[in-house]
Amino acid sequence: MKVSAIITLKKDVLDPQGKVIQQALDGIGFNHVNEVRQGKYFEIDVEENDPVKAKKIVEDMCKKLLANLVIENYQIIETQ
Amino acid sequence: MKSSVITFPGSNCDRDMDVALNKFGFKNKMVWHDDNELPKSDLVVLPGGFSYGDYLRCGSMASKSKIMHSVINFAKSGGLVMGICNGFQILVETGLVPGVLLRNKYLEFICKNIFIKIKNKDNPYFKNLDKDIFEFHIAHNEGNYFCTKDQLKEIEDNNQIAIYYCDNNGQTEDQFNPNGSLKNIAGIFNKQKNVLGMMPHPERMIDQSLSGEDGSLFFKNLINNIK
Numbered sequence: 356m357k358v359s360a361i362i363t364l365k366k367d368v369l370d371p372q373g374k375v376i377q378q379a380l381d382g383i384g385f386n387h388v389n390e391v392r393q394g395k396y397f398e399i400d401v402e403e404n405d406p407v408k409a410k411k412i413v414e415d416m417c418k419k420l421l422a423n424l425v426i427e428n429y430q431i432i433e434t435q
Numbered sequence: 436m437k438s439s440v441i442t443f444p445g446s447n448c449d450r451d452m453d454v455a456l457n458k459f460g461f462k463n464k465m466v467w468h469d470d471n472e473l474p475k476s477d478l479v480v481l482p483g484g485f486s487y488g489d490y491l492r493c494g495s496m497a498s499k500s501k502i503m504h505s506v507i508n509f510a511k512s513g514g515l516v517m518g519i520c521n522g523f524q525i526l527v528e529t530g531l532v533p534g535v536l537l538r539n540k541y542l543e544f545i546c547k548n549i550f551i552k553i554k555n556k557d558n559p560y561f562k563n564l565d566k567d568i569f570e571f572h573i574a575h576n577e578g579n580y581f582c583t584k585d586q587l588k589e590i591e592d593n594n595q596i597a598i599y600y601c602d603n604n605g606q607t608e609d610q611f612n613p614n615g616s617l618k619n620i621a622g623i624f625n626k627q628k629n630v631l632g633m634m635p636h637p638e639r640m641i642d643q644s645l646s647g648e649d650g651s652l653f654f655k656n657l658i659n660n661i662k
Contacts, residue, residue, distance in 0.1 A: 425582065
């Protein structure tokens with residue numbers, strides 16, 4: 356089944372890319388943006404049909420490789 | 436004295452490091468990332484470059500490569516492991532040294548000479564050096580050192596900060612911080628001080644006709660400390 360993981364920067368971590376994107380948005384007329392934070396999105400097809408087990412596997416992937424827990428949080432979403 | 440330089444796919448300072456180590460008396464071996472075993476070494480170096488094309492996060496892929504099991508075991512048993520630039524990024528991804536290296540604050544690749552000030556000389560890398568301020572070279576896009584407040588307290592309490600960015604007089608004000616690093620940190624030790632990660636490249640300062648000799652002082656002293 357397919358499981359997705361969203362990796363986001365933790366609140367205290369500076370995101371200079373997000374800041375530049377916000378400025379660019381402002382430049383093209385989106386003037387009501389308080390903040391932009393950039394993250395990563397993974398779609399992973401796991402050989403496992405039990406959604407609980409599949410999510411557990413992807414969570415393990417996040418902890419061991421996909422996210423760096425010093426600066427990032429992860430969120431797991433079952434997509435299929 | 437024997438040293439090993441690990442080559443990952445995308446390493447590009449591995450041969451410079453080989454030249455530097457051999458020049459100052461190490462018998463260096465190049466070790467491929469896919470090997471299982473480290474040759475007998477007194478020093479292991481993770482060189483600069485763009486291992487695995489900086490995929491996912493700089494150093495994250497290399498930190499999981501085969502040879503790193505041996506490197507981690509070597510470090511945990513007290514062996515000297517030095518990571519320069521991308522090597523520092525690999526070290527933080529293994530967890531051997533605390534913190535992370537974020538994208539430079541002003542989103543620019545920085546390539547220039549800078550000055551660093553040694554914070555801690557009670558270790559095999561900087562012991563016996565008779566000056567504190569060195570001119571090294573930096574070339575990186577992700578050298579912005581960051582760690583959590585708890586980690587910062589711990590590294591300060593354990594005297595793990597190795598070097599700071601500074602000016603030629605050793606001033607460590609914000610304006611001499613090239614990349615936004617927390618507290619101007621340019622290099623960090625592990626708790627035991629046998630593992631050193633730093634962004635600056637001493638191997639680029641080993642010849643007066645190219646750049647300077649501060650790297651020569653560093654390597655000459657290093658081999659004497661290890662002997």
